[in-house]
Amino acid sequence: MTQLNAIMPGGGISRRSLHIFILADCSGSMKIDGRIQALNYAIASITPQLINWEKEQEQAQIFIRAVAFADNASWHIQSPEPISTFNWPPLSHVEKGLTSMGEAIRLVADALSPEKFEPRALRPVLLLITDGKPTDVDQFEIGIKELFANPVGKASIRLAIAIGQGANFSFLNRFINDADIPVMVAENADQIVVKLTAATLAISKMSSIGSDRKEVAEQVIMPEANELGVLDDDTII
Amino acid sequence: MSNISGNSTSGLLYPQVGDEVKMVRTNTSIRIESKVAEGGQGVVFRGVDKNGHDLAIKWYKKNKYLERQYRLIENLTSHSRPHKAFAWPIDIVLHSNVIGFGYAMVWVEARFISLVEMLKERLQPDFRTLISIGTELVEAFSTLHSRGLCYKDINFGNLLVDPYTGEVAIVDNDNVASEVTKQGIKGTLRFMAPELITNSAAPSTTTDLHSLSVFLFYLFMHGHPLEGQRVNVSYTWEPGQNISETTLATHFFGEEPIFVYDPWDVSNRPDYDSPIIRWWDIYPTFFKNVFIKAFTQGLKNPSLMTRVNETEWRSALYKLNDQLSVCSCGAAIFVDFEQSNKKCWNCGNVPVLLFTISTPSGISALSEGFKLTKHHLYRDFKYRDAIGVTERHPSQHDQLVLKNTSNMTWAIEPIGEERKEVKPGQRMLVRPMNMSIGSARIEIYR
Numbered sequence: 001m002t003q004l005n006a007i008m009p010g011g012g013i014s015r016r017s018l019h020i021f022i023l024a025d026c027s028g029s030m031k032i033d034g035r036i037q038a039l040n041y042a043i044a045s046i047t048p049q050l051i052n053w054e055k056e057q058e059q060a061q062i063f064i065r066a067v068a069f070a071d072n073a074s075w076h077i078q079s080p081e082p083i084s085t086f087n088w089p090p091l092s093h094v095e096k097g098l099t100s101m102g103e104a105i106r107l108v109a110d111a112l113s114p115e116k117f118e119p120r121a122l123r124p125v126l127l128l129i130t131d132g133k134p135t136d137v138d139q140f141e142i143g144i145k146e147l148f149a150n151p152v153g154k155a156s157i158r159l160a161i162a163i164g165q166g167a168n169f170s171f172l173n174r175f176i177n178d179a180d181i182p183v184m185v186a187e188n189a190d191q192i193v194v195k196l197t198a199a200t201l202a203i204s205k206m207s208s209i210g211s212d213r214k215e216v217a218e219q220v221i222m223p224e225a226n227e228l229g230v231l232d233d234d235t236i237i
Numbered sequence: 238m239s240n241i242s243g244n245s246t247s248g249l250l251y252p253q254v255g256d257e258v259k260m261v262r263t264n265t266s267i268r269i270e271s272k273v274a275e276g277g278q279g280v281v282f283r284g285v286d287k288n289g290h291d292l293a294i295k296w297y298k299k300n301k302y303l304e305r306q307y308r309l310i311e312n313l314t315s316h317s318r319p320h321k322a323f324a325w326p327i328d329i330v331l332h333s334n335v336i337g338f339g340y341a342m343v344w345v346e347a348r349f350i351s352l353v354e355m356l357k358e359r360l361q362p363d364f365r366t367l368i369s370i371g372t373e374l375v376e377a378f379s380t381l382h383s384r385g386l387c388y389k390d391i392n393f394g395n396l397l398v399d400p401y402t403g404e405v406a407i408v409d410n411d412n413v414a415s416e417v418t419k420q421g422i423k424g425t426l427r428f429m430a431p432e433l434i435t436n437s438a439a440p441s442t443t444t445d446l447h448s449l450s451v452f453l454f455y456l457f458m459h460g461h462p463l464e465g466q467r468v469n470v471s472y473t474w475e476p477g478q479n480i481s482e483t484t485l486a487t488h489f490f491g492e493e494p495i496f497v498y499d500p501w502d503v504s505n506r507p508d509y510d511s512p513i514i515r516w517w518d519i520y521p522t523f524f525k526n527v528f529i530k531a532f533t534q535g536l537k538n539p540s541l542m543t544r545v546n547e548t549e550w551r552s553a554l555y556k557l558n559d560q561l562s563v564c565s566c567g568a569a570i571f572v573d574f575e576q577s578n579k580k581c582w583n584c585g586n587v588p589v590l591l592f593t594i595s596t597p598s599g600i601s602a603l604s605e606g607f608k609l610t611k612h613h614l615y616r617d618f619k620y621r622d623a624i625g626v627t628e629r630h631p632s633q634h635d636q637l638v639l640k641n642t643s644n645m646t647w648a649i650e651p652i653g654e655e656r657k658e659v660k661p662g663q664r665m666l667v668r669p670m671n672m673s674i675g676s677a678r679i680e681i682y683r
Contacts, residue, residue: 006569114474
């Protein structure tokens with residue numbers, strides 16, 4: 001008889017998947033200055049931010065996958081992990097490891113092939129983090145070609161964070177392939193978390209339908225915005 | 238205007254924690270306690286005034302629109318808060334050696350969560366709470382519009398609710414404006430009126446009414462009213478077929494929107510796995526018809542007459558509240574007086590109606606939580622003036638009692654019993670009867 005305890009239908013709304021692919025450099029130089037630890041820390045610290053963003057909006061349900069690359073590239077997280085229960089298994093650098101960035105891009109391009117990628121998903125996000133340049137340049141060329149020949153890859157949102165002075169911008173810009181979106185630069189290990197935080201805000205903004213990527217890049221990725229500390233998705237850009 | 242774009246002696250872009258900012262009109266100080274959030278437009282802080290009250294301070298980032306924003310906020314602070322749901326700008330604040338400006342607003346307590354977060358929870362608040370959220374939202378918009386203001390950009394980020402009390406808090410009120418302008422915030426596509434998306438109109442009360450209907454649809458149906466099968470089949474990664482999200486959104490929400498339950502066009506029905514299907518079935522016909530109006534004639538031919546306005550929403554929500562009942566299986570259900578054989582969404586049986594109350598304003602389901610109001614007696618739209626409240630019987634839990642919360646004595650004549658009186662504060666057992674309250678005649682029957 002009681003209305004207060006009456007049975008209600010269960011909640012939930014339909015949403016579309018937003019797949020985020022992290023491409024993480026684990027080459028030998030990533031041990032300098034504790035870069036790899038800083039990267040692990042940064043990914044752990046943006047997770048709550050992504051969880052909050054997922055809670056606040058009605059469209060996207062976030063899934064994470066990751067590829068680690070050094071002497072070769074392999075899946076660090078292969079099956080899509082929902083952000084709500086996501087736990088980042090820490091990466092470690094490979095002693096004197098190379099930078100097989102090309103192979104990493106090829107792995108992701110393959111996962112994005114239209115027959116493997118769900119049609120209802122939002123455009124995926126590719127986040128490349130490196131402190132060097134590809135040592136597998138021939139693979140890099142093939143990887144870029146495969147990525148952009150693929151409609152999902154072509155439609156994806158691509159961001160890159162360069163750590164330190166060793167990162168090569170011309171390769172990263174070819175990966176981003178959008179003149180409006182600059183490479184984010186983390187001068188040192190401390191800045192990795194700041195850049196990754198800004199990247200997360202950029203992801204949330206760019207994934208909102210009707211957003212202007214250039215405007216988001218100007219607000220979030222450009223130098224002035226790089227001074228920002230904790231970002232939140234409360235305001236409209 | 239004060240010096241908001243001059244030189245900063247400190248070189249800082251924002252006030253720091255521990256700093257004081259001053260409200261310009263009252264010259265009172267607010268101490269900055271902590272940084273709460275940072276976004277594209279600025280930074281939000283929690284501040285405390287000299288009486289120890291919490292306030293939220295939004296400080297704008299330096300940008301080329303700063304002077305326009307200052308005038309806009311100054312204008313808003315000259316209006317009193319239209320409705321308690323708005324976290325309204327109270328006053329402009331300035332800092333002695335940080336350039337720029339901010340404004341102080343009411344602090345929204347932590348019990349408020351975003352509406353979309355609530356809708357995603359497995360356990361949903363009961364229907365009376367959902368109706369209360371809807372009513373409060375409608376009333377807030379109504380007071381805003383009656384003052385010639387409009388919200389312009391409402392989205393899920395702006396709308397917070399207390400899932401226990403059904404109260405609403407609307408934040409980011411710096412998007413409110415009286416001037417009709419296309420500049421500044423363009424709005425969030427999925428909530429924008431079609432004519433705004435296609436750039437054929439400027440933000441106004443009429444465009445706000447569309448956003449309000451989208452919100453109410455989400456609140457009661459758990460999905461977007463224009464996002465069905467037709468939209469979903471357009472999502473494809475086939476080479477050469479992938480159209481940009483913005484192009485798709487402009488098409489399906491702007492140029493050619495079709496309601497998922499358009500009675501004349503079935504092409505955009507909800508997806509087979511959409512939660513909308515279950516929720517839509519639960520509500521009575523009259524309530525679904527209000528949404529049909531909002532998203533058929535209100536979509537294609539926008540005006541204050543074709544869209545559902547706040548008065549229509551308020552009476553629809555009030556009527557919905559009056560049709561709430563409970564099935565013998567324990568599920569919350571709505572009585573549909575236009576569809577007598579309607580099955581319970583939970584057990585699939587046609588529910589046995591408990592009691593129905595007939596008043597000068599119509600028939601209602603008499604269930605726990607039902608409030609007899611002045612509107613029932615006099616049709617005077619005094620929905621909030623309760624003169625009787627239905628409660629569970631204190632000892633016999635399968636029975637209901639109606640408590641007289643008015644200051645009038647009711648005359649009741651239960652079937653097969655003598656005429657009796659129910660004095661103010663007294664409770665009567667709900668059973669078939671005739672009642673007189675003043676000049677109003679009421680009947681309770683099974």
